[in-house]
Amino acid sequence: MTHRASRCSTEVSASRARAALETPENYCYVNAKDSGVFMKEKFEACEGGCACGHVRYQVISEPMIVHCCHCSWCQRQNGSAFAVNALLEADRVQLLAGDVENLEMASPSGNGQTIARCPHCRVAVWSNYYMGGLKDRIRFVRVGSLDNPDLMPPDVHIFTSNKQAWVVLPPTDQSTEKFYDPLATWSAESLKRLDVLEAAAGIEKSWKNLWR
Numbered sequence: 001m002t003h004r005a006s007r008c009s010t011e012v013s014a015s016r017a018r019a020a021l022e023t024p025e026n027y028c029y030v031n032a033k034d035s036g037v038f039m040k041e042k043f044e045a046c047e048g049g050c051a052c053g054h055v056r057y058q059v060i061s062e063p064m065i066v067h068c069c070h071c072s073w074c075q076r077q078n079g080s081a082f083a084v085n086a087l088l089e090a091d092r093v094q095l096l097a098g099d100v101e102n103l104e105m106a107s108p109s110g111n112g113q114t115i116a117r118c119p120h121c122r123v124a125v126w127s128n129y130y131m132g133g134l135k136d137r138i139r140f141v142r143v144g145s146l147d148n149p150d151l152m153p154p155d156v157h158i159f160t161s162n163k164q165a166w167v168v169l170p171p172t173d174q175s176t177e178k179f180y181d182p183l184a185t186w187s188a189e190s191l192k193r194l195d196v197l198e199a200a201a202g203i204e205k206s207w208k209n210l211w212r
Ligand SMILES: [Zn+2]
Pocket: 050, 051, 052, 053, 054, 055, 118, 119, 120, 121, 122, 123
């Protein structure tokens, strides 16, 4: 998808993560030295956590997609102008230390959202949306909780109809007033990963087809 993996340099200590990194799906194409030559390179796990240090987690592969959501719900829940969420299979976002408290919240779809927060400082580290029934099989990592949030810039800006007026988007970024068509927005590789997740969940009506 992007060159973000090449900038991920956190050392990984957990043997579990190392084993997972050796699986082929954790390779991604990167833009070598911005030369325009795309090479296949291993994704290096990167870490994140809450503000007090109780919760530490690691992300062991490239996100399927990164949303920058400008909807009014995200603005209120974050007390900010937008939310940046990296979507990954739940088992690719692994808790290294601490525990999370799951809080149910309403969402615009009516299906709700579960937000995982540190039980001490209450900072949110990820959430799960219903997403066609995937729910706790997918994690929306709060990119700002990564040690290096620069690793996961947005692939697409969504719900820009609610965007605060002072937020000026880069003209080259993908953006949509409401939501997008996943078939036209996700990479082929990420769509395949979605298929694997949905098959494991026994979902017959794929989420990717609900937006056409
Ligand atoms: Zn904390």
